[in-house]
Amino acid sequence: xxxxxxxxxxxxxxxxxxxxxxxxxxxxxxxxxxxxxxxxxxxxxxxxxxxxxxxxxxxxxxxxxxxxxxxxxxxxxxxxxxxxxxxxxxxxxxxxxxxxxxxxxxxxxxxxxxxxxxxxxxxxxxxxxxxxxxxxxxxxxxxxxxxxxxxxxxxxxxxxxxxxxxxxxxxxxxxxxxxxxxxxxxxxxxxxxxxxxxxxxxxxxxxxxxxxxxxxxxxxxxxxxxxxxxxxxxxxxxxxxxxxxxxxxxxxxxxxxxxxxxxxxxxxxxxxxxxxxxxxxxxxxxxxxxxxxxxxxxxxxxxxxxxxxxxxxxxxxxxxxxxxxxxxxxxxxxxxxxxxxxxxxxxxxxxxxxxxxxxxx
Numbered sequence: 001x002x003x004x005x006x007x008x009x010x011x012x013x014x015x016x017x018x019x020x021x022x023x024x025x026x027x028x029x030x031x032x033x034x035x036x037x038x039x040x041x042x043x044x045x046x047x048x049x050x051x052x053x054x055x056x057x058x059x060x061x062x063x064x065x066x067x068x069x070x071x072x073x074x075x076x077x078x079x080x081x082x083x084x085x086x087x088x089x090x091x092x093x094x095x096x097x098x099x100x101x102x103x104x105x106x107x108x109x110x111x112x113x114x115x116x117x118x119x120x121x122x123x124x125x126x127x128x129x130x131x132x133x134x135x136x137x138x139x140x141x142x143x144x145x146x147x148x149x150x151x152x153x154x155x156x157x158x159x160x161x162x163x164x165x166x167x168x169x170x171x172x173x174x175x176x177x178x179x180x181x182x183x184x185x186x187x188x189x190x191x192x193x194x195x196x197x198x199x200x201x202x203x204x205x206x207x208x209x210x211x212x213x214x215x216x217x218x219x220x221x222x223x224x225x226x227x228x229x230x231x232x233x234x235x236x237x238x239x240x241x242x243x244x245x246x247x248x249x250x251x252x253x254x255x256x257x258x259x260x261x262x263x264x265x266x267x268x269x270x271x272x273x274x275x276x277x278x279x280x281x282x283x284x285x286x287x288x289x290x291x292x293x294x295x296x297x298x299x300x301x302x303x304x305x306x307x308x309x310x311x312x313x314x315x316x317x318x319x320x321x322x323x324x325x326x327x328x329x330x331x332x333x334x335x336x337x338x339x340x341x342x343x344x345x346x347x348x349x350x351x352x353x354x355x356x357x358x359x360x361x
Contacts, residue, residue: 003168007036013138027073029162030100054084067094067148075113086124088155126154187309196321206261210269211237221315252342268311271301
């Protein structure tokens with residue numbers, strides 16, 4: 001029987017969620033969280049500023065496929081976290097900011113760095129919450145981890161009133177629950193068959209690879225479709241999901257690919273500014289979008305078929321549905337035309353890079 005403070009409870013629950021590292025700028029009232037992280041064996045990465053540290057944590061989470069965790073003090077320390085929280089939410093990267101706040105017993109009386117930090121962070125977060133008792137800290141941590149990671153990942157903020165962080169409870173009275181094992185959503189078989197038929201009959205098919213495909217490790221599955229003779233364009237955060245040196249990589253002929261395709265399948269990406277808000281495609285093109293969030297399927301683009309599913313599972317299902325079918329586009333000059341355009345563009349860029357004329361204009 002032993003008393004433990006809120007920082008130890010937070011660290012133990014983070015470990016239950018598969019998180020072994022936390023980032024932060026040491027400041028009150030979150031000293032106990034840093035101490036608890038060290039005593040419980042977490043790797044604690046001290047940062048110089050909340051903005052940079054928040055980006056470090058979100059990048060770590062993206063790579064590890066668990067939420068990155070950043071610990072911040074109160075007031076301006078939390079407002080400094082607004083930028084990384086916004087970027088994490090917009091870029092679908094799992095980030096949890098644990099922010100200390102004024103003691104609950106002095107709310108409204110002018111406590112040190114008192115601020116409604118929930119209001120300050122809500123507009124840039126996927127979810128916000130406030131710890132209401134020391135004993136419930138593990139429950140709140142687990143909830144925050146699930147909100148940051150599942151569905152479309154994003155930034156979440158969890159507020160820690162200072163008096164609850166330092167308070168102690170009997171450790172045997174506090175339950176710790178592991179993260180659940182959650183299966184990925186699979187696509188509807190009937191829709192998969194319709195999309196497979198579209199790809200088989202298309203004269204100018206095109207695959208778009210978004211960061212959701214990178215997140216789901218869909219590269220090998222999408223490459224099976226690509227190897228059938230379909231060109232592909234990668235969004236910036238999806239670069240590397242498929243190799244840039246593949247013969248069907250069409251980023252160097254991006255404008256021609258987007259405007260010329262008659263069937264477009266988007267894996268885990270958004271029809272946002274990167275793709276001209278969905279308006280860079282031919283008027284008669286058929287657009288298909290695959291995303292884990294149904295709300296992403298309604299945008300400025302004329303999406304004909306939406307599949308609420310994991311990118312990798314959908315690519316595998318499409319490859320299976322196509323079977324041994326040959327593509328109508330295989331006998332056309334679509335792919336060759338894009339390859340030739342890409343080569344010309346790359347040669348033009350290389351010539352500009354090698355130009356040593358003075359001055360460079």
